[in-house]
Amino acid sequence: MRPPDNHVHTEWSWDTADSASMIAACTQAVAEGLPAIAFTEHLDFTVWHAEDRATTSGMRGRHPGQQLPIDVEGYFADIAECRERFPELRIWSGIEAGEPHLFAASLGRHLERSPVDRILGSLHSLELNGHLVGVTRLLWSDADGTMRRYLAEVVDMIESSDVFQVLAHVDFPRRYWPGGTDRFVEKDFEEEYRAVFRALAGTGRALEVNTSSPLASADLVRWFREEGGEAVSFGSDAHQPKAVGQRFDLAVDVVEAAGFRPGRDRFDFWRR
Template sequence: MLPPDNHVHSEFSWDTGPRASLLRACAHAVDIGLPAVAFTEHLDFTVWDAADRATAQGLKDRHPANQLPIDVDLYAETIWEARERYPQLRVWSGVEAGEPHLFGASVAAHLQAAPVDRVLGSLHSLPVDGRLMGVNRLLHAPGIDVVATMRRYLTEMVAMIEHSDVFQVLAHCDFPRRYWPGGRDEYPEAVFEEEYRAVFRALAGSGRALEVNTTSPLWSVELLRWYREEGGDAVSFGSDGHQPHLVGQRFELAVDVVEQAGFRPGRDRFDFWRR
């Protein structure tokens, strides 16, 4: 029995392309037997509120600034249509809030105007000389110390957990692994054990869930055990699929990894997995 896919993008995310479709993603979820799917569209800011922490830190812009706002009215209509068309599937609305600790006022204003069922917290970028820079670019910048950059990333993730309580799930804690110089297989996971454990302690202390993201290289059982040893209680599964056929990708393998780390299905089919 597969778990819900708590991290899916559709045509309402700025980076999905013309073949993305919320309705076709639902059809695929039904075909493969998922009980639920959450459409967590990208909520990123290129312009932000004066009350945001980003302003207090002196951040001026984001590079590159390709992010676009969510069409919340059409999104809400499409979520409603999906629920009508696929009653056998639980369809959740959601956002993936990028750097929510830096944009607290902006995120709050968006959610007040357009409430959702599920909020993910993600760290895609780091401040560099007054600008937010994508980690994928930073890791390939000339002369960059990739190990130091990864340590900085995980330290910033602790700050994100401590300074934002808006999200329920910490998404793709291993995001930079996707862009690691030399390839994903060269990523030295064990080198960052101390930093990962600090993230997991902060997350566990906040009572929120950790995502196993199946677009990223699958986490090791050892990494999930660090989370469990630091008090982590809940695991969420997310495909991070940006196209319909990617919904629920590699979930059977991900379930096996999570089970080996000591987590089991929760109270019902729609719950997070628990220790």
């Protein structure tokens, strides 16, 4: 059984090309035999609401500040068109909320106006000198220290925000590891990973196996299960239609080896 792709970006995400159409992504999902697809566009804030933690903690800005808001009118028009054109495919609306623990008020206002089916929580940036700075900029000066700080911040994000259903790409810094991803050793960070997984398991939320990142090992997913994790989500993190469902066969092998199986129906998360 092929799982849904719960993490896909289209032209409505600020970092994705205009050529990444929702219709093309749905066409690819059908060709891949996926039962469902979630269009989880980036929602990142460059202006803080007065009640956001980013404001109350004294953060002054984001570097670089290239993030743009979602054109929700255009986005939902595309969702409606795709649901009409692809009745055989379940199509979920969604967002990937960046640093949701820092922007609870801003997120709340957005979701009140534009509710969605699927919400991912992700961490791309850490604080440096009063600014949010992309993790990739920090890795080159201290890779191990940045990774440990990143995973500690993920714990804080889980404990401080209940808005998201799925923790996206817990392995995000690994994509940009100095000297190449093959130099990253999961075992070196087992204690920190397990702290993340205990926190996530305690909330009952799902861990994403992200297939744009270097594929998680069965050991890593097993650590989540051993810490009480109940559910796993699959996400291609596609930013082009051809990447929808990429490497899902390998990801299924990893997740099954870690002790998870298909859920209640073909649209569900996989479960222990």
